[in-house]
Amino acid sequence: MTVRAGVVVTGTEVLAGRVADRNGPWVAQQLLELGVDVAHITICGDRPDDLTAQVQFLADQRVDLIITTGGLGPTADDLTVATVAALYGREMHLDVRLEKRISEIVERWRSRLSSAVDSEPLKAGIRKQAMVPEGAQSISPTGTAPGVAISANESGTLPAVLILPGPPRELQAMWSEALACAPIAQVLTRRAQIRQDTIRAYKLSEADLAATLRTAERAIEGFDALEITTCLSLGELEMVTRYAEPAAPAYSDLVGLIGKHHGAQVFSTDGSTIDDIVADRLTGRRIATAESCTGGMIAARLTDRAGSSAYVIGAVVSYANETKTGLLDVPTESIEQHGAVSEPVAASMAEGARHRLGVDIAVSTSGIAGPGGGTELKPVGTVCFAIAAADRPTVTRTLLLPGDRASVRALSTTAAMHMLADALKPDR
């Protein structure tokens, strides 16, 4: 038996495209990992009629669970709880213990705030946040907004609903308690045990993978029980497969077939990302970057990770030629002879970073991100890379990357990560 869910994301700033929604994707991923099928995500502004219409739409679609995010704040335009309660025909009442709890949280924050806070509106806001629909269960706030869970109605026309706050950190911190509370736990008991596995490949085209999947369809028994989606992003092709336990042998056969056809491109079958792999292979080593067109993006990505100070020593962003010569010892003649965007200069940058920062391995980029600066011989998107490592020759490479400035920079960063992973391979 499967459980279907719908997610309603509220917030005028999300609907207007001014803020990227982080809750819909996060909730969807959590649900899918739990074996819940996500049927719809809807986004609405702070208008009660639109919110009612979306919740009613999901109920009409016969989902078993609705999760809403946002609209739980203390101000008048935060109206999710009241709107859902009205649709479900539940009176609202003040939960005095909740009111006390929120007051304590606010008091703690207030003592840290520099700006004076208006006292009457504050109390009214706390009271508003402590209003709970009849028969609903509240979920402890991690910010000031408690969550609310309501069971499906008796006639079965309205499914269980879980109302969570908008700030992603608050929502995520409340997630386990929310799943465990009775109205939601009851729905989840009906979910299927679904496995979800991911294969990641670099520089594999969707067309080539599609051809292999057509072969698999003919060759692998039980292939139809695998629900496969593929997605190409920054040169990485991600294939996610969802399947019930009995289809595990079919999935295992599929992994084998893909490995046989595209072994050189597949870099992960256990869910790890290229960042995980690079970090893992850097254990016990020291790394630096020398970046021109990526402007620090590789260093930023490497240090995004907790604990990266164990292996990231530093980086030089040598945007100007004088920085290439001054901080990375790139010979002026090399720049004059080959141009800043050239493999010899990239090689000198990586070697310079390796020596100046005293690391085991250094990666460099020098390219034309555009929109200006392209020539016939070196059009926009031309990017030279080098990897300098101890006890082996420096390796260089030139790619012609498509798209605009942001695309060329992002693709270059990902390409550098893959070159690092290759260079750090244990068998090399």
Add this chain to the structure above:
Amino acid sequence: MTVRAGVVVTGTEVLAGRVADRNGPWVAQQLLELGVDVAHITICGDRPDDLTAQVQFLADQRVDLIITTGGLGPTADDLTVATVAALYGREMHLDVRLEKRISEIVERWRSRLSSAVDSEPLKAGIRKQAMVPEGAQSISPTGTAPGVAISANESGTLPAVLILPGPPRELQAMWSEALACAPIAQVLTRRAQIRQDTIRAYKLSEADLAATLRTAERAIEGFDALEITTCLSLGELEMVTRYAEPAAPAYSDLVGLIGKHHGAQVFSTDGSTIDDIVADRLTGRRIATAESCTGGMIAARLTDRAGSSAYVIGAVVSYANETKTGLLDVPTESIEQHGAVSEPVAASMAEGARHRLGVDIAVSTSGIAGPGGGTELKPVGTVCFAIAAADRPTVTRTLLLPGDRASVRALSTTAAMHMLADALKPDR
């Protein structure tokens, strides 16, 4: 008269939260700027029933225009056009000229591809993409997928619909032609002339702005005609106001009032971002960064901008202490005495970058991004900044920033941009 629109984003990978949707926000912003009201955004996977349900939902909500994104590819799971055509009761027919045009585009791409492409499926895919619903208008492809526009049906139960491809660059490149085509242009003639203006402030709390807005409500005639939404992100409070021309004086009064109460926090009233302001003020100057906890994020952000090579000379990411001393001349004793996360070390880093890279201004960061490394005196989130500039003393500052590692790094980067903007102010 207002025009209301709904947006349907398709794609299993978006619904599953594996890929962030860029089309919904972009389309919503474009529509709002045109004076079209966006009522709903819905996200669905590649299932025809769910797509039909969402389009029908928007029709039931009486929107005047539906825009769909995605599902126009050559493969079987790309089914937006056929699904919408079925709902609208339109037969599909092959547009031979379109088929030829797509073939030419594919041929051009194919000649650049290294991997062999299977010929029969390719032709079938092109034929599929050249199928157009009866009476619909096609929009020239910029990738291989043409768009489709269908007028509202005669009974008025189904609104005009614009079907666009999923890749953001293709969609955006087709936008003007899409708006100009008859079925869509006809709807847009009914739109209101709406202005949209933005005020941006840094370190202004939502509560303080709300108090000023309550004052404005009492004091400013015509205030009710202003549709205001506020949004706090990375310490920046953005207030977007939409209004019809007659409310322009009320908006102007509001800008005056906000300036009076929060002049020190407001940094933009003309739509410019802090990145625009910093870039503008760097004209004719040279900048470098010296980054520890931000790991290159400030340099990456500065160089994100086309033309930034005119003023960005480079950066040193001095993640390890030895890089701080070796490349930025931070005295070892200073690190020993004050710790790497201290204002004296941040000052030395900025000054070192200024001298080593020969720039007019340098900004530095040194902080504890977490999750480890915090102490009682310097908890996670402690970040020291410095700005070193010619002919004036180096300025330092310490902030305690909230949240997890990613949050601390992002807030630090934005804080550095604001410190740079302040330091570069013309009257200083």
